[in-house]
Amino acid sequence: MNMLTFVSRRLVAMVPVLLGVTILTFLLSHVIPGDPARLLVGQKASDEVVKRMREELGLNDPLHIQYWNYLKQLLRGDLGMSIRNRRPVVQDLAERFPASFELTFVSLLICVIIAIPLGILTAVRRNHVVDHVARVLALLGVSTPVFWWGLLLLLIFYFRLGWLPGPGRIDLAVPPPAGHTGLYILDSLLSRDWRALGSSLRHLVLPAFCLCYVYLAVMTRMVRSSMLEVLNLDYIRTARANGLPERAVIFRHALGNALVPTVTIVGLSFGELIGGAILTETIFAWPGLGSYMVDSVLFLDFPAIMGCTILVCLIYMAANLIVDIAYGFLDPQVRWG
Amino acid sequence: MGEKLLLQVENLHTYFYTLQGVIKAIDGVNLCVREGEILGLVGESGCGKSVTALSILGLVPSPPGRVEGGRILFEGEDLLAKTPAEMRSIRGSRIAMIFQEPMSSLNPVFRIGDQMIEVIKLHKKVSTGSARIQALEMLHEVRMPDPEAVLAKYPFQLSGGMLQRVMIAMALSCEPSLLLADEPTTALDVTVQAQILNLMKDLIRKRNAAVLLITHALGVVAQTCDAVSVMYAGTAVESGSVESIFRSPAHPYTRGLMECIPDPSRKSGKLKIIPGTVPDPVNPPPGCRFHPRCYKATATCSQIRPDPVRVGPDHVVCCHYPEEG
Numbered sequence: 001m002n003m004l005t006f007v008s009r010r011l012v013a014m015v016p017v018l019l020g021v022t023i024l025t026f027l028l029s030h031v032i033p034g035d036p037a038r039l040l041v042g043q044k045a046s047d048e049v050v051k052r053m054r055e056e057l058g059l060n061d062p063l064h065i066q067y068w069n070y071l072k073q074l075l076r077g078d079l080g081m082s083i084r085n086r087r088p089v090v091q092d093l094a095e096r097f098p099a100s101f102e103l104t105f106v107s108l109l110i111c112v113i114i115a116i117p118l119g120i121l122t123a124v125r126r127n128h129v130v131d132h133v134a135r136v137l138a139l140l141g142v143s144t145p146v147f148w149w150g151l152l153l154l155l156i157f158y159f160r161l162g163w164l165p166g167p168g169r170i171d172l173a174v175p176p177p178a179g180h181t182g183l184y185i186l187d188s189l190l191s192r193d194w195r196a197l198g199s200s201l202r203h204l205v206l207p208a209f210c211l212c213y214v215y216l217a218v219m220t221r222m223v224r225s226s227m228l229e230v231l232n233l234d235y236i237r238t239a240r241a242n243g244l245p246e247r248a249v250i251f252r253h254a255l256g257n258a259l260v261p262t263v264t265i266v267g268l269s270f271g272e273l274i275g276g277a278i279l280t281e282t283i284f285a286w287p288g289l290g291s292y293m294v295d296s297v298l299f300l301d302f303p304a305i306m307g308c309t310i311l312v313c314l315i316y317m318a319a320n321l322i323v324d325i326a327y328g329f330l331d332p333q334v335r336w337g
Numbered sequence: 338m339g340e341k342l343l344l345q346v347e348n349l350h351t352y353f354y355t356l357q358g359v360i361k362a363i364d365g366v367n368l369c370v371r372e373g374e375i376l377g378l379v380g381e382s383g384c385g386k387s388v389t390a391l392s393i394l395g396l397v398p399s400p401p402g403r404v405e406g407g408r409i410l411f412e413g414e415d416l417l418a419k420t421p422a423e424m425r426s427i428r429g430s431r432i433a434m435i436f437q438e439p440m441s442s443l444n445p446v447f448r449i450g451d452q453m454i455e456v457i458k459l460h461k462k463v464s465t466g467s468a469r470i471q472a473l474e475m476l477h478e479v480r481m482p483d484p485e486a487v488l489a490k491y492p493f494q495l496s497g498g499m500l501q502r503v504m505i506a507m508a509l510s511c512e513p514s515l516l517l518a519d520e521p522t523t524a525l526d527v528t529v530q531a532q533i534l535n536l537m538k539d540l541i542r543k544r545n546a547a548v549l550l551i552t553h554a555l556g557v558v559a560q561t562c563d564a565v566s567v568m569y570a571g572t573a574v575e576s577g578s579v580e581s582i583f584r585s586p587a588h589p590y591t592r593g594l595m596e597c598i599p600d601p602s603r604k605s606g607k608l609k610i611i612p613g614t615v616p617d618p619v620n621p622p623p624g625c626r627f628h629p630r631c632y633k634a635t636a637t638c639s640q641i642r643p644d645p646v647r648v649g650p651d652h653v654v655c656c657h658y659p660e661e662g
Contacts, residue, residue: 237396242455253447
């Protein structure tokens with residue numbers, strides 16, 4: 001199958017999934033008890049004011065009309081007004097998303113760069129010292145809560161040693177780089193703003209490491225176990241029987257086959273992290289999607305909740321699509337099948 | 338067939354160290370393969386045939402396996418004394434191996450051509466272009482239809498028989514003087530089995546290479562081999578030319594194996610079997626390993642391990658009471 005057909009088919013298949021997601025989130029956020037109009041005008045406002053506010057927000061319309069109105073807006077690319085701050089949700093998301101994207105991307109990059117070589121090393125040196133050390137570190141990673149790591153890292157590297165900056169995306173004294181993407185690293189590179197680049201990179205280190213540790217642990221173990229599995233297969237024995245050096249056996253013949261499960265994990269992690277880095281974003285005062293979503297839920301800000309959900313859903317689907325395409329590159333049977 | 342010895346395995350011991358105990362997969366095996374000879378290595382599953390081949394190539398999975406003793410002389414050199422790098426340069430060039438499962442023996446993510454060219458380039462130090470030409474020639478020689486197209490294919494796009502042809506082409510591409518073939522036809526359809534065996538035999542004869550053909554099928558041995566060694570529970574119990582062994586098997590186990598072959602001319606519809614089961618490899622019986630199942634066994638058999646006895650010009654048997662005639 002041609003790659004273009006494959007990709008466009010997958011894109012078309014996304015439409016019903018998205019529709020389903022909008023219906024589900026719409027219904028869910030409406031069955032949650034609580035009155036957004038009351039929240040908006042405050043506890044002390046008179047019932048008259050609350051009633052007017054309900055009307056203004058369209059909360060008195062039947063549910064299906066409310067949904068239909070929402071969907072019509074959605075098709076125009078309008079996610080509605082946030083009940084909380086009276087700003088378009090799209091605008092809020094456009095501000096929050098790059099921060100989360102940057103953090104997630106750097107975090108997963110660190111993860112992949114460390115996990116793949118470490119996974120290979122621990123598989124090849126199974127039950128040697130490296131393997132044992134990595135196993136203990138991985139166990140620590142999956143069993144220690146993220147907020148604990150976050151606080152510990154801040155305490156040591158920011159508070160005690162002063163090596164790295166504290167919360168936020170960039171030093172207060174440094175103006176954010178000019179640019180349109182909102183990704184500070186990319187923007188500062190494009191505008192050759194080295195000061196902003198240095199500051200935003202330093203700000204990224206702690207939250208990125210904190211966020212990736214769990215995934216680093218999982219991914220290292222995953223690469224290790226799939227490597228061990230592949231190294232036991234017949235074609236690896238053939239490669240060895242053909243006299244290939246161990247380097248070629250591991251990196252050429254085993255690694256490509258062992259990476260398939262890892263690619264799945266990376267893809268899913270990306271979707272999970274981009275909206276789910278709530279604890280990390282809170283501890284490091286990172287102005288990302290995770291903290292925005294928590295605020296929206298606490299405020300029963302329906303348009304914002306739905307906007308976030310749709311965005312995260314889109315990212316999940318995009319990540320899955322990329323994973324599928326990556327399968328095609330890694331495994332010819334997917335490409336030709 | 339030359340008279341010169343190509344491969345000589347002397348008193349080989351390969352053990353596997355497991356939690357259940359030490360598995361003595363090979364416990365004193367002697368073999369010899371002459372130049373240009375096809376030696377069949379016969380025995381039940383688990384008797385150590387494949388481990389023998391892997392020991393020769395130095396590919397016993399370690400841990401848990403280890404070659405614990407003996408000598409493997411190949412063209413006069415002791416393979417057990419070689420460094421890993423020296424063994425790598427022998428594997429695939431002077432000794433090649435083909436395996437039982439062609440479907441899983443090639444890397445699924447690389448094209449057939451890439452895998453063949455990789456091996457040829459490695460051992461012959463030639464350019465990719467000339468390696469490709471040699472790969473094409475080899476595919477031609479194994480009578481592969483449309484070799485050019487096959488080079489660009491992935492393993493899953495070929496049938497088992499075709500893949501085994503590729504394996505043979507790959508194994509012979511660097512002109513090895515010894516080919517280890519581990520049940521090369523067991524996983525194939527019966528009709529394809531004969532084709533592959535004949536093909537292998539032709540190509541081997543043309544190159545004057547020798548083969549150690551591992552199989553459990555005596556029919557294959559009779560059809561293909563010059564000589565045969567019979568293994569039982571990690572030991573070689575009898576060896577000799579195909580003719581003398583089939584005419585007068587001297588070991589009770591060999592005789593038992595022959596009687597197990599279904600014979601349509603026999604009146605009774607029942608198949609003969611050897612009573613008992615293969616011994617536990619962790620705690621093998623003392624003395625002759627076959628004695629618990631042997632109808633001739635005496636007290637001697639359960640105490641003393643039989644030494645090889647010559648019963649014909651090249652016919653050797655390890656039995657206290659070899660069969661006559």
